[in-house]
Amino acid sequence: MPRLALLDQAIFVGAAYPYFVLRQLFDVHGDRFLVLDHGAGLSGYVLAATVPRGQVSWILGLGVLKQYRGLGHGRVLLAEMLRLLTDDQVGEVRLSVEPHNADAVALYRSLGFTEVGRRDGYFGRGGDRLIMALLLKR
Numbered sequence: 001m002p003r004l005a006l007l008d009q010a011i012f013v014g015a016a017y018p019y020f021v022l023r024q025l026f027d028v029h030g031d032r033f034l035v036l037d038h039g040a041g042l043s044g045y046v047l048a049a050t051v052p053r054g055q056v057s058w059i060l061g062l063g064v065l066k067q068y069r070g071l072g073h074g075r076v077l078l079a080e081m082l083r084l085l086t087d088d089q090v091g092e093v094r095l096s097v098e099p100h101n102a103d104a105v106a107l108y109r110s111l112g113f114t115e116v117g118r119r120d121g122y123f124g125r126g127g128d129r130l131i132m133a134l135l136l137k138r
């Protein structure tokens with residue numbers, strides 16, 4: 001957990017999960033909390049949470065350290081998570097993304113996600129988000 005918390009802080013800086021929240025997310029959704037270990041340490045993670053009855057899953061976090069971005073690590077993490085969620089027979093995956101994060105939006109679109117809404121102030125003042133979704137084949 002300490003390494004995971006440091007990774008989250010390094011990726012998301014002021015928007016990182018507080019340690020106790022990360023701990024509880026891991027306890028509840030640990031089987032859908034994937035990390036990428038490049039040998040010298042962790043370089044990224046993805047976390048998914050599925051609603052009861054398994055119909056919809058939300059990506060609660062996807063991040064890669066700055067020095068490893070653009071190398072396909074985010075794609076590997078998300079593709080593996082989508083494979084696991086498909087195996088779980090989840091019907092739809094949703095996520096929120098900062099509208100101006102062109103790299104992240106492009107990644108999600110390349111994997112088949114489409115924009116299904118926009119929520120101004122989703123994370124409070126200045127925390128606008130695009131909501132994107134992907135239907136999974138059952």
